[in-house]
Amino acid sequence: MHIRCRMVQPLALDISLQVRGFTVLLGVSGVGKSTLLKAIAGLLPAQVSPYGDLAVEQRPIAYLPQGYALFPHLRAWENVAFPLSRSAHRRTDALALLQRVGLEDLANRFPSELSGGQKQRVALARALARKPRLLLLDEPTSALDMATRDEVMDELVREIYEFGIPVLAVSHDPHLAMLADHMAILRDGRIVQEGAPTEVFARPGHVASARLLGFRNFLSGRVIDSEDESHLQVAGSDWQLQAEWQAGLSVGTSVQLALRAEDIYLQETGATHFCPNPLSVQVKACRKEGLSMRLYLEGPTPLEMLLPRPQAEAAQISVGNFLKVCVQPRHVQIMTAE
Known part of the structure; x- marks a missing residue:
């Protein structure tokens, strides 16, 4: 109808x-x-x-x-x-x-x-x-x-x-x-x-x-590489992230990136798997949220991260800790700047 x-x-x-x-x-x-x-x-x-x-x-x-x-x-x-x-x-x-x-x-x-x-x-x-x-x-x-x-x-x-x-x-x-x-x-x-x-x-x-749908992290940047039709490279003043390729976004295009807090994960020490989007951050604040833990991070860009229960218990994270975190390109949502 x-x-x-x-x-x-x-x-x-x-x-x-x-x-x-x-x-x-x-x-x-x-x-x-x-x-x-x-x-x-x-x-x-x-x-x-x-x-x-x-x-x-x-x-x-x-x-x-x-x-x-x-x-x-x-x-x-x-x-x-x-x-x-x-x-x-x-x-x-x-x-x-x-x-x-x-x-x-x-x-x-x-x-x-x-x-x-x-x-x-x-x-x-x-x-x-x-x-x-x-x-x-x-x-x-x-x-x-x-x-x-x-x-x-x-x-x-x-x-x-x-x-x-x-x-x-x-x-x-x-x-x-x-x-x-x-x-x-x-x-x-x-x-x-x-x-x-x-x-x-x-x-x-x-x-x-994206805000209405639960996204908590928003970054403004520009496309710096779009030649590979599988991924885009987007950069801000102090960061660079890889996102899945989208048609019509040429080098220099201003874009907004959105990341869910639950899609950012800890990069474990000594991990052998490749992290395409590594970020070094420091824990500014943290609070328990049910059985999970919500982290507020400082680094190349402020981020909010939601750790599931197993990671929250194993990592024993507190304010001031330095962490390496990662997000997969498929979880970096890219939108044209408003």
Whole structure:
């Protein structure tokens, strides 16, 4: 499904977006993600395709807002039954939908008696009662705690696939995008990148996109060698790194490099394997992060590094230590300077 949306107020948006299976739209807070969903649903004035020529109540769209908006005075089955036509089969139909999301046994509970994941599934059942052709989810992980987020979202995605409805979920959480069939990034009122999650996470097109996707290290430099069509050499004032070759980047081109903290690793003393991108650094600060250790490094360029548990325990690193670190060229993401 191809979605087009143009609006001026309350935010300027000019969106062209493919929705393929479970699609996640990422963006920082305030960029217009929720506004876009409301416009598609008909709750805000906008030029929208498809269904833009239909009144709100006629659009075959189901919309799950943040917090799920369940009626607190209605039981679970009554919430699900709310959009159903008034008939003798109304309760039976609502119970059937609750059964499909695994909550038939909780049909008589009020929202206050349900967990975050259970509320989400009641809201999903209520949305599906409309028999929509498109399902909109607004920050579906926002009301879930970290302990249950993965389990609840895995289950939700599985249920969505069973219903066979295209879904557009908006979020600032890149973890959710990892579960998607298709993803896009919203910035400055437009889509700046979209594709399969494996493609977008591996090759962010902009520094802002890379930050949103979890990159922590950014370096500005120039291409100094692009003759070998397997690698590029990029240099800054005191450093030089090798990256995988990209077409259209000639010698002298200004570029931005992005490195994930977890892709930088220690070069062990006496190691026999070749390190294509060695850097000598000093530990400026360090802190434990769960079972890992995050290091803040000084050297040719400031870097942030995340050591996994085995390395953190074996290395016994402390502030002031001098280290040799390395990053593989395939993990050096290169973007044209913004």
